[in-house]
Amino acid sequence: MSTDSSPGRLRVVRAGALTTVQDLGRPGWAHLGVPRSGALDLPAHRLANRLVGNPEWAAALETTVTGCGVRPSRPVVVAVTGAACAVRVDGRPAAWGAAVRVPAGALLDVGAATEGLRSYLAVAGGIGVPAVLGSRSTDLLSGLGPRPAAEGDELPVGPDRGRSRGADVMVCGGRGRELVLPLAPGPRDDWFAPGALRALAAGLYRVSPESNRIGLRTLGPALDRARAGELPSEGMVLGAVQVPPDGRPVVFLSDHPTTGGYPVIGVVPEGSLPAAAQSPPGTRIRFVPVRSTRLV
Numbered sequence: 001m002s003t004d005s006s007p008g009r010l011r012v013v014r015a016g017a018l019t020t021v022q023d024l025g026r027p028g029w030a031h032l033g034v035p036r037s038g039a040l041d042l043p044a045h046r047l048a049n050r051l052v053g054n055p056e057w058a059a060a061l062e063t064t065v066t067g068c069g070v071r072p073s074r075p076v077v078v079a080v081t082g083a084a085c086a087v088r089v090d091g092r093p094a095a096w097g098a099a100v101r102v103p104a105g106a107l108l109d110v111g112a113a114t115e116g117l118r119s120y121l122a123v124a125g126g127i128g129v130p131a132v133l134g135s136r137s138t139d140l141l142s143g144l145g146p147r148p149a150a151e152g153d154e155l156p157v158g159p160d161r162g163r164s165r166g167a168d169v170m171v172c173g174g175r176g177r178e179l180v181l182p183l184a185p186g187p188r189d190d191w192f193a194p195g196a197l198r199a200l201a202a203g204l205y206r207v208s209p210e211s212n213r214i215g216l217r218t219l220g221p222a223l224d225r226a227r228a229g230e231l232p233s234e235g236m237v238l239g240a241v242q243v244p245p246d247g248r249p250v251v252f253l254s255d256h257p258t259t260g261g262y263p264v265i266g267v268v269p270e271g272s273l274p275a276a277a278q279s280p281p282g283t284r285i286r287f288v289p290v291r292s293t294r295l296v
Contacts, residue, residue, distance in 0.1 A: 222247025
């Protein structure tokens with residue numbers, strides 16, 4: 001389902017609450033203080049690219065809650081995955097989770113999420129903004145990559161050289177009323193009072209509205225510390241569950257800082273983070289301590 005091998009542009013008509021360019025991120029630069037960044041829901045991002053015939057590393061648009069609207073300068077093939085939402089082309093319903101042809105100048109509207117938080121809009125040819133440290137991703141913490149989309153922006157689109165591929169199973173970005181997060185204890189669980197891990201597992205925690213691409217913040221009972229003071233800054237990994245002075249855990253997501261001085265009580269495996277990124281405020285969180293050191 002190809003359209004045009006020439007480059008083109010997407011004009012942003014409606015930017016939505018937060019629309020950013022994301023790919024697989026820029027791993028390998030943490031020693032310079034640069035987070036990995038990249039799509040928060042990597043399976044949804046990869047699937048959107050597959051549906052339009054792009055390689056999995058191609059850049060796409062990540063929308064937040066309210067979607068976005070764009071007009072292509074040439075005919076394009078697009079796909080929307082991640083959070084469930086209405087998709088329309090010039091006001092007419094179009095498929096979610098499938099390759100869709102959009103004529104030149106038509107308005108493609110990715111609607112508000114009805115389940116989940118973040119949708120992914122892939123365009124055949126990929127979003128061709130300049131790469132920084134090997135990635136086109138917007139990093140909200142460091143400021144690397146393109147700024148979040150604004151009305152009137154013109155985003156370059158690469159030539160369409162692929163063939164769209166279908167999918168046997170479509171996974172919606174919403175994950176239900178409860179978010180279950182496995183938690184491998186440490187490295188600083190000894191900084192907390194005895195029974196803190198049991199309290200974390202038994203506590204009634206919910207997703208805070210203050211969550212963002214940097215971290216999923218929680219609402220719930222504070223965890224008691226066994227040691228006063230703070231650590232010297234040390235390395236932070238994706239999925240680290242850091243506990244700031246208010247005692248309420250924060251799960252680090254793609255734009256997390258690479259160092260920090262608050263103790264980390266445990267680490268959530270990377271495979272569980274897409275569900276965290278798609279869980280709206282108020283979602284019940286259940287932490288499940290595990291002893292496995294495998295964090296993928």
